[in-house]
Amino acid sequence: MILKLKKGSVTVFMNKDIFYVDVKSVKLDRVLTNLFIKMYSDGRPVTLAFRKEYTIDVLKENMNKIQELGYIHGVKENPDGVEDWLRSSLLELVNRGNIIKEHVSTLKPLHILSFRVQNSKYCRDYRASDQLYLMLKSNPEVMNGLVKYLSKGWDKSTGDIVIQEDLDVDTTGILYLTKPLREKKNMNKEVDSMPFPFLKDQASLFNDDIRRLLIYKEKLPRAVFIDYLRILCGLHLTLYTFKIIYLLPKMVKAGTRDIKDDWSMIVDLTDDLDSIVSQYACKDMERIENGFGKYIRSTYMADLIQERKECNIDEALRILKEDNDKQEYYELILNGIRKDLPEKDEKEFDQDDLAEMLAYFPEGDYFNMLVHILEKSNLGRYQYRYLREFIDSVSMKNSSSMLLADSRSKRHPRRGAIGSKLLETLVQLLVLRQKEDGSYETRSLSIDELASAIRKRYGLIINGVGEERFADADVEMNSAFRINMDAFKNKLRQIGFYTDMSDACILQKIRPRYKLED
Numbered sequence: 001m002i003l004k005l006k007k008g009s010v011t012v013f014m015n016k017d018i019f020y021v022d023v024k025s026v027k028l029d030r031v032l033t034n035l036f037i038k039m040y041s042d043g044r045p046v047t048l049a050f051r052k053e054y055t056i057d058v059l060k061e062n063m064n065k066i067q068e069l070g071y072i073h074g075v076k077e078n079p080d081g082v083e084d085w086l087r088s089s090l091l092e093l094v095n096r097g098n099i100i101k102e103h104v105s106t107l108k109p110l111h112i113l114s115f116r117v118q119n120s121k122y123c124r125d126y127r128a129s130d131q132l133y134l135m136l137k138s139n140p141e142v143m144n145g146l147v148k149y150l151s152k153g154w155d156k157s158t159g160d161i162v163i164q165e166d167l168d169v170d171t172t173g174i175l176y177l178t179k180p181l182r183e184k185k186n187m188n189k190e191v192d193s194m195p196f197p198f199l200k201d202q203a204s205l206f207n208d209d210i211r212r213l214l215i216y217k218e219k220l221p222r223a224v225f226i227d228y229l230r231i232l233c234g235l236h237l238t239l240y241t242f243k244i245i246y247l248l249p250k251m252v253k254a255g256t257r258d259i260k261d262d263w264s265m266i267v268d269l270t271d272d273l274d275s276i277v278s279q280y281a282c283k284d285m286e287r288i289e290n291g292f293g294k295y296i297r298s299t300y301m302a303d304l305i306q307e308r309k310e311c312n313i314d315e316a317l318r319i320l321k322e323d324n325d326k327q328e329y330y331e332l333i334l335n336g337i338r339k340d341l342p343e344k345d346e347k348e349f350d351q352d353d354l355a356e357m358l359a360y361f362p363e364g365d366y367f368n369m370l371v372h373i374l375e376k377s378n379l380g381r382y383q384y385r386y387l388r389e390f391i392d393s394v395s396m397k398n399s400s401s402m403l404l405a406d407s408r409s410k411r412h413p414r415r416g417a418i419g420s421k422l423l424e425t426l427v428q429l430l431v432l433r434q435k436e437d438g439s440y441e442t443r444s445l446s447i448d449e450l451a452s453a454i455r456k457r458y459g460l461i462i463n464g465v466g467e468e469r470f471a472d473a474d475v476e477m478n479s480a481f482r483i484n485m486d487a488f489k490n491k492l493r494q495i496g497f498y499t500d501m502s503d504a505c506i507l508q509k510i511r512p513r514y515k516l517e518d
Contacts, residue, residue: 003341003349003357003377010333010374011303013383017313018198018299019244020131021237023383023390027125028230029092032109033118034129035233039147040112041183043133049182053119054104056086059177066176089170090177094122107178110171110226112150116178128394131240132233135203138196142207145214149225168222198313199243201261205457206236212429215440219514231401231425237394238403239458241387242288249294252301255321257314264459264469267416269487273407276480277487281415285404289388289414293375296383300374304330304367330366337373396422416460424495426454431512442512447489447498450510462488 014022037046052058060075060082067075075082087093092108095101105122107114136143153165153175161175197203209232217225246263265288268281305316308329342350357376358369374380395403396419405417418426430453432440445453451462463481464470470477492498497510 001347001349001353002381003354003373005337005374005377005379007379010337010370010379011300011307013296013299013303013379014127015299015303015306015313017195017306018248018302019241020134021128021241021390022126023241023386024126025386025389025393026128027092027105028234028394028396029109030105030123031125031128031132031233031237032226032230033092033106033115033123034125035132036109036112036150037115038129038133039136039143039150040115043137046115047184048116048118048120049184054117056083056091056104059086059091059104059117062177062180065180071176085173090173092123107174108170108226109230110168110222111152111154111174111178112147113154113178114174116181116183126390128237128390131237132206134195135197135206135236135240136210138200138203139207139211142211142214146210149214149217171222195312198257199240199247202236202240202243206232206240209236209429212432212440215432215516216428216514227421228425228428231396231422234394234396234401235403235422235425235458238391241391241394243459245288245291245295248298248302249291251317252298252320255318257317264455264461264467265416266461266464267403267418268405269418269462269484269491271417271487273412275483275487276476277484278412278415280477280480281417282413285414285416292384292387296380296387297371297375300371300380301367304370324367327364327366330370334366334370334373401425418460418462418491420491420495423491424497426458427492427495427497427510428513430454430457431510432516440516442514442516444509444511447485447492447508447510450492451485451488 014020040046060079063072063075063082066072090107092105094103094105103122104117104119106118107116136146153162153167153171154160155162159179161179167175210229213225213228213232216228220228242265243261243263247259247261250259251257264284266277266281266284268275268277270277272278301320302313302316305311305319305324306313308326309315309319311319338351338354341354342348344350344352354373357373361369361372392404397404397406397414399421400419401421402417402419403422404414406412406414427450430450431442431445433443434440448463454460454462461467463485464473465478465481473481489498492510497513498508
């Protein structure tokens with residue numbers, strides 16, 4: 001039996017001061033679409049003019065109208081070709097291929113106006129876009145640069161398409177589809193007061209990655225740029241989640257956010273479920289998942305303090321460390337929960353079950369009793385379940401862009417990994433070096449330098465030799481790291497960044513795919 005509490009009856013778990021996401025499984029393309037809305041409207045809520053549901057037939061009819069205006073040709077003559085183009089290149093669909101359940105979600109996030117064609121109920125992202133917007137907002141220069149790129153071909157002041165801009169066919173199609181559509185900013189509603197990112201250094205890293213990506217804006221095809229952007233958003237949502245899980249309990253214990261960030265995770269590059277590297281990567285992932293409970297408990301602790309004191313998160317952390325003595329407040333809440341339970345019921349959680357749950361707590365320790373109840377109730381278990389699903393989705397598990405992999409069996413549990421597309425994205429960013437004047441140049445990197453840069457920048461360990469964590473590593477662990485480095489080298493060769501020119505280590509270099517010219 002489990003204690004069932006109504007959501008919001010005691011305290012809401014999602015704490016915007018800590019983490020803005022109401023964790024559930026999400027689709028990153030839909031996260032990007034919702035992020036575009038916030039960037040386009042400066043964070044204000046937006047109401048779309050079209051109230052009915054967008055379907056493929058509605059969009060085909062819209063394209064017929066565009067042809068009548070003389071902007072495009074051949075739509076009426078090739079209805080099947082138009083539908084194929086919509087399905088394959090322009091639309092995000094839910095339950096794709098299911099005749100009964102298939103619905104249009106939104107346009108692919110190739111342009112900032114993609115959100116204008118959207119069925120909101122099929123485009124939910126559970127505030128993942130709010131977390132990304134919060135991080136981008138902390139660096140207006142980067143966000144403005146991204147908005148400018150995503151708005152290419154569109155003049156917001158006049159509402160017209162800029163035909164002189166060089167755009168691909170798919171993005172041009174999205175522009176013509178969305179041009180006659182309108183949205184309305186809800187000016188009467190205040191902009192959601194978004195705090196600064198809880199992990200400021202992690203937000204700065206995300207912004208620096210976006211800044212580096214923007215350097216390639218004239219060199220990469222638009223679809224490739226958007227794919228890199230999607231991968232970076234997924235990567236940083238995953239890293240942010242991992243670090244919150246790891247660091248928040250330490251911050252509660254220390255009473256401050258000002259603690260050392262020593263998070264790290266072994267990633268397996270072998271793509272072999274039975275490699276000796278995978279067992280160490282699995283242990284690191286297990287360590288992260290074992291921290292879910294401490295994270296959920298710590299969040300509830302901060303929530304209860306902020307609810308009682310109406311203070312910011314820094315003050316809440318200080319109170320948890322130094323000054324949390326108002327036990328009678330939590331006693332009242334506990335008594336309320338107790339009164340709502342039946343005195344005795346063999347099928348339901350009752351007052352005797354509650355007394356048994358709290359039997360080992362010191363008398364009068366009502367705060368920790370209440371936190372324990374929240375953690376072990378249906379609300380806490382809800383967080384356990386959906387936190388894992390959220391991580392799986394934003395880490396792009398088992399895809400070419402993955403940060404996590406598993407075989408969906410107990411024999412081969414989750415482990416850190418780096419997919420080929422994710423590795424390609426990271427290499428493109430890390431071959432850039434900032435010069436003294438603030439501009440960037442490309443450079444060649446050795447295999448060891450690249451592995452070291454990934455470790456230093458993202459906390460992902462490919463070669464743990466020399467790591468403080470593994471100072472007592474045995475022969476088997478060192479052998480595992482050597483195998484991982486060989487697999488790393490092979491994966492770089494597969495994606496075209498590395499060619500064996502010589503046995504001499506000095507000539508084994510990762511060479512930039514695009515060279516920047518002064």
